[in-house]
Amino acid sequence: MKFDFLSESDQAYFIHKASTLVEALPFIREHSGDTIVIKYGGHAMGDPKLAKSFARDIGLMKEVGIYPIVVHGGGPQIAEKLKNKNITSKFIEGLRVTDIDTVRVVEDVLANDINTEIVKSIGDSGGKAIGLSGNKNNLLSATKLKIEKKESDSNIEKLIDIGFVGQPTKVNISLIKEHINKGKIPVIAPLGVDADSNSYNINADTAAGFIAGELKASKLLLLTDVAGILDKEKKLISSLTMDDASKLINEDFVVGGMKPKILTCIEAMKKGVKKTTILDGRIPHSVVLELFTEHGIGTQIYS
Ligand code: ADP
Ligand code: MG
Numbered sequence: 001m002k003f004d005f006l007s008e009s010d011q012a013y014f015i016h017k018a019s020t021l022v023e024a025l026p027f028i029r030e031h032s033g034d035t036i037v038i039k040y041g042g043h044a045m046g047d048p049k050l051a052k053s054f055a056r057d058i059g060l061m062k063e064v065g066i067y068p069i070v071v072h073g074g075g076p077q078i079a080e081k082l083k084n085k086n087i088t089s090k091f092i093e094g095l096r097v098t099d100i101d102t103v104r105v106v107e108d109v110l111a112n113d114i115n116t117e118i119v120k121s122i123g124d125s126g127g128k129a130i131g132l133s134g135n136k137n138n139l140l141s142a143t144k145l146k147i148e149k150k151e152s153d154s155n156i157e158k159l160i161d162i163g164f165v166g167q168p169t170k171v172n173i174s175l176i177k178e179h180i181n182k183g184k185i186p187v188i189a190p191l192g193v194d195a196d197s198n199s200y201n202i203n204a205d206t207a208a209g210f211i212a213g214e215l216k217a218s219k220l221l222l223l224t225d226v227a228g229i230l231d232k233e234k235k236l237i238s239s240l241t242m243d244d245a246s247k248l249i250n251e252d253f254v255v256g257g258m259k260p261k262i263l264t265c266i267e268a269m270k271k272g273v274k275k276t277t278i279l280d281g282r283i284p285h286s287v288v289l290e291l292f293t294e295h296g297i298g299t300q301i302y303s
Helices: 009-030 050-061 075-084 100-124 174-181 204-213 244-248 256-269 286-292
Strands: 036-041 067-072 129-131 139-148 155-169 185-189 192-193 199-201 219-224 240-241 275-280 299-303
Touching: 009 286, 036 050, 036 199, 036 204, 050 067, 050 139, 050 174, 050 185, 050 286, 067 100, 067 204, 075 100, 100 155, 100 192, 129 174, 129 204, 139 199, 139 240, 155 192, 155 204, 174 204, 174 256, 204 219, 204 256, 219 256, 219 286, 240 244, 240 286, 244 256, 244 299, 256 275, 256 299, 275 286
Parallel strands: 036 067, 036 219, 067 185, 129 185, 139 192, 155 199, 219 275, 240 299
Antiparallel strands: 139 155, 192 199, 275 299
C-alpha cells in the first residue's frame, strides 16, 4: 500500500474512518437546512464522557448545516438538590407536586446549573450555544397543568392541582429564530411563565415536542435511558407509524415516563414534524449514529 509507514491494522482503521465519512454524505445532504429539536436528559446528561460526546454531536450538526435546538431535562439533579435542602415531595400520577419552594429549586437547577453546563460543554467543543430559560422573555407561555384522577371507588374523574407544573401554550418563535439567525444553538430550560408571571416546571419531553411542533421542525429526537420503545417481550420496536404509536399508549407494557414521550411524539407530528425518534442516550454519539448512518438507532415514529 501507499501508506506503508502505517501498520496494517492502522491502515484498516483509517480506511474504515474515511469510508464512514463518505457514507455519511447522503445523510448530511438530506438533513442540511433542517431544524431538529433534541431532548437531552436522563443518564446521558449525568455522565461527563457522554455529555462531551453529545456536545460534539450537536456541534457537528451545526457545522453540516443543520439547525439544532436542545431542550434539556434535569430530574435526577432536581431530586438531589431538593434532598439537600430537605424539601420532600409528594407524587401524584408520577408527577411531582410542586409548591413555591420546590419550583424555585427547579428553576435554579434547570436555568442555572444544568443550562450553563450544557452551553459550556457545546462551547468547549467549538459550537456557539446560547442558554435560554423558558420562563424568561415569554419564551414558553404556560398554564397550570390540571391532571385528571379517578376517585378510588368510583368512575368520577377529579381535577387535581399539583402546583407549579405547567402545560405549554405558546412559544416565542421569533426569539428562537433571532438566535438561530445569529448562528447560535439554542439550549432551552423547560420552564414556562403565565400571564401573572408565575414560573412553571414543564416536563422536558412535553416542552421539546411543543417547541418542535410550533417551529414545524423536521425532526424531534428524544434521548432517554432505554434503547427505545420496548414491546411485551422487551424487544426494541425499531419503527412504527403514528397510528400504531397511539394504540401503544393503552398497552400495559407502556408505563411511566414512556407514555408522555409517545404522546409528545404524536402531538408534534400532528403539527407537522415529519419524523420523531426515541433513542438511547447511553450510547456515545447516539445523535450522529441516528442522523448520519444507514441504520439509525432507537424507535422511529413516522406519519
Ligand atoms: P427520561 O429521563 O429520558 O425522560 P423517563 O424515566 O421519564 O426517562 O422515561 C423512560 C423510562 O420509561 C424508561 O427508563 C423505562 O423505565 C420506562 N418505560 C416504560 N414503559 C416502557 C416501554 N414499553 N419501553 C421502554 N421504556 C419504558
Ligand atoms: Mg421523563
